[in-house]
Amino acid sequence: xxxxxxxxxxxxxxxxxxxxxxxxxxxxxxxxxxxxxxxxxxxxxxxxxxxxxxxxxxxxxxxxxxxxxxxxxxxxxxxxxxxxxxxxxxxxxxxxxxxxxxxxxxxxxxxxxxxxxxxxxxxxxxxxxxxxxxxxxxxxxxxxxxxxxxxxxxxxxxxxxxxxxxxxxxxxxxxxxxxxxxxxxxxxxxxxxxxxxxxxxxxxxxxxxxxxxxxxxxxxxxxxxxxxxxxxxxxxxxxxxxxxxxxxxxxxxxxxxxxxxxxxxxxxxxxxxxxxxxxxxxxx
Numbered sequence: 001x002x003x004x005x006x007x008x009x010x011x012x013x014x015x016x017x018x019x020x021x022x023x024x025x026x027x028x029x030x031x032x033x034x035x036x037x038x039x040x041x042x043x044x045x046x047x048x049x050x051x052x053x054x055x056x057x058x059x060x061x062x063x064x065x066x067x068x069x070x071x072x073x074x075x076x077x078x079x080x081x082x083x084x085x086x087x088x089x090x091x092x093x094x095x096x097x098x099x100x101x102x103x104x105x106x107x108x109x110x111x112x113x114x115x116x117x118x119x120x121x122x123x124x125x126x127x128x129x130x131x132x133x134x135x136x137x138x139x140x141x142x143x144x145x146x147x148x149x150x151x152x153x154x155x156x157x158x159x160x161x162x163x164x165x166x167x168x169x170x171x172x173x174x175x176x177x178x179x180x181x182x183x184x185x186x187x188x189x190x191x192x193x194x195x196x197x198x199x200x201x202x203x204x205x206x207x208x209x210x211x212x213x214x215x216x217x218x219x220x221x222x223x224x225x226x227x228x229x230x231x232x233x234x235x236x237x238x239x240x241x242x243x244x245x246x247x248x249x250x251x252x253x254x255x256x257x258x259x260x261x262x263x264x265x266x267x268x269x270x271x272x273x274x275x276x277x278x279x280x281x282x283x284x
Contacts, residue, residue: 001261002026002096003053004278009094010060012282017090018057019083021068025050026098032122032148034271035170047122049271069097072235072257079256094281095232095244095252095259096274099225104136108192109221116198116218121148128153128217134201135159136189137222140167140269143175145220156181157214159203161188192219227263239265249284250277258284 003025006018023029029050033043040049058064067085072093074080081088101119103109109117118124125133125148133153135146138160146156158175163185165172175181184203190211191202200213227243237245237253244252244259251258260277262269267277 001098001263001274001278001281002094003050003057004275005094005096005260005282006062006278007053007057007060008279008282010057010062016057016062017065017088018062019065019067019069019081019085019088020054021097022066024054024064027100028271030120030122031144033144035168036270036272037275038272045122070231072232074254092256092258094278095236095257095263096261096278096281097228097231097263099227099262101141101221102223102226104189104192104219104221104223106189106191108194108198112192112194112198115196116194116216117192118218118220121145121220124218125149125152130154131217132157132215134189134203134214134216134219135222136219137224138162138165138167138183138185139222139224140171141225142220142222143167143171145222146181147171147174147178149220150178150180154180157184157201157203157216158182159184159187159189161186161206189219189221225262225269229263241265243267250281251284 006016009016028046031046034046035043037044065085067083069083071082078089078091079093129152131153132155133149134157135142136159146158149156187203187205190204193200198218201216201219202211202213204211229242239245243265244263246259246264258281260281261274
């Protein structure tokens, strides 16, 4: 959303700066195959799509800062954006700060972060060759992670609280077709075990309370997305989920501030939708 907004804004002849937050492209960079993007019938890797979009925005004249946006405040008819690399003044601001994955919130998760607790299957799957991995969550992101992992690991144990997979039919079909993806419905991850690295994942059946330790070298949390709006300090109106309220033109409650992508309410949570959001917000 942010890269597409920068591209569209620069093409409209506006001086445009994008605060890329370290890695232009956000969470899409870590997705092995993005479906539904026109022009890519077989899908496209995020680590290919995002640099291509960045290059387009750069050629259109957008300026890049790797800074992370930290606060937004009104400043005499303009907006002041404070970032880790300094302050920027702008007549208009497009918020495309996206989301981050919800954490498991269980013992062992924080202690073993980076030591088997992961949020990026495309990054870590090659390191887990012929081992077992646990995926917590049976939605689109969980199924995508499982399908990426199964190209490298011996087996994936997919743990889902409900009694069925929840997501796109295409992903469900692929997951069900694999005899190396074991599904444990009605269950949650209760604890991550191991001294210096993950060795087991404790899984609890919600209804019965019974627990079982699954031998595994890694666990991937795919329990939903939390919008990155805390840095706004209540400047714009949010919905009950913490996402930014917008009108049909993606304008927020603050004049001159728009929002695009997963950070806004009612987002489609699809790459193609985020691209459209970026163009719409730039024009608004």
